[in-house]
Amino acid sequence: MTTGLCTDERFLRHVPPFDHPENPARVAAIERALDEAGLRARTVRVAARPASRAELERVHTAEHLDALDRELQKGEGWLDSDTYFSAGSREAALYAAGATIELATRVASGELDNGIAIVRPPGHHATRERSMGFCLLNNIAAAAAALEAGGARVAIFDWDVHHGNGTEEIFAADPNVLYVSMHEWPQYPGTGPAFYTGEGAGLGATLNVPLAAGTDGPTWIDRFHKRCVPVIEAFRPEVILVSAGFDAHREDPLGGLRLEESTYDAATRALAKIQPRIAMALEGGYHPGALARSTVRVLKTLLGDP
Numbered sequence: 654m655t656t657g658l659c660t661d662e663r664f665l666r667h668v669p670p671f672d673h674p675e676n677p678a679r680v681a682a683i684e685r686a687l688d689e690a691g692l693r694a695r696t697v698r699v700a701a702r703p704a705s706r707a708e709l710e711r712v713h714t715a716e717h718l719d720a721l722d723r724e725l726q727k728g729e730g731w732l733d734s735d736t737y738f739s740a741g742s743r744e745a746a747l748y749a750a751g752a753t754i755e756l757a758t759r760v761a762s763g764e765l766d767n768g769i770a771i772v773r774p775p776g777h778h779a780t781r782e783r784s785m786g787f788c789l790l791n792n793i794a795a796a797a798a799a800l801e802a803g804g805a806r807v808a809i810f811d812w813d814v815h816h817g818n819g820t821e822e823i824f825a826a827d828p829n830v831l832y833v834s835m836h837e838w839p840q841y842p843g844t845g846p847a848f849y850t851g852e853g854a855g856l857g858a859t860l861n862v863p864l865a866a867g868t869d870g871p872t873w874i875d876r877f878h879k880r881c882v883p884v885i886e887a888f889r890p891e892v893i894l895v896s897a898g899f900d901a902h903r904e905d906p907l908g909g910l911r912l913e914e915s916t917y918d919a920a921t922r923a924l925a926k927i928q929p930r931i932a933m934a935l936e937g938g939y940h941p942g943a944l945a946r947s948t949v950r951v952l953k954t955l956l957g958d959p
């Protein structure tokens with residue numbers, strides 16, 4: 654397997670003003686674990702780059718991008734009660750989106766078999782017109798839109814404990830991008846009911862699988878195989894993008910699901926049987942140890958380890 658890995662020191666420069674669950678220690682923990690496991694030498698380095706304005710305007714309005722840029726240039730502050738910014742946030746956000754696009758493009762072209770981008774700030778809550786839920790720009794949506802612009806048929810699978818309301822909204826009426834989410838319900842941001850399947854031409858291209866707090870790994874995998882796998886298979890994606898939030902792990906302080914590292918391994922293996930071209934981007938995950946172990950496990954799976 655040729656597996657891409659994208660990390661960048663800029664992702665450490667998005668710094669909260671005080672103790673906050675979305676902080677640089679998340680990526681630092683992953684990077685230490687990658688080094689301890691000797692995984693960097695087994696992967697192909699993908700250099701991060703900033704997303705272009707044209708790439709971002711596929712998924713965000715020009716008015717929102719202008720307003721966000723004005724805010725971020727203030728140096729530090731809050732976009733809402735959950736979402737902070739610091740002096741390094743603008744660059745980190747642009748590179749997080751660009752890194753995800755770059756990785757996904759290389760996977761789609763066949764240059765890489767698969768890969769993962771260890772980025773922050775996360776992105777799946779960012780809508781066309783709003784930054785929210787720790788997210789400034791929607792990284793996975795920008796990547797999906799870039800692939801779609803190149804003619805690819807894209808499926809997004811979101812296993813973060815929180816529903817990716819921004820990603821869903823962006824592609825709600827798009828029949829060429831499938832959005833599938835398994836998430837805790839009820840949970841922030843209060844979206845993602847099972848009855849919602851998209852809008853207009855995109856009706857049927859959204860699948861939500863809400864799960865009760867306390868759902869364990871075996872139950873999650875059973876629901877995944879029964880509800881998600883048939884839908885993704887029927888869509889026949891040319892690339893699968895994964896919003897890889899690890900806050901559904903049983904040790905995570907912000908989630909109520911009970912997943913294990915083995916759950917993410919099993920899901921990755923099942924997705925690879927549908928379509929081996931898989932590009933992942935980090936979303937949530939707020940227990941440094943569980944986050945690092947889960948990321949290492951998934952990267953080993955992408956590399957083809959048993």
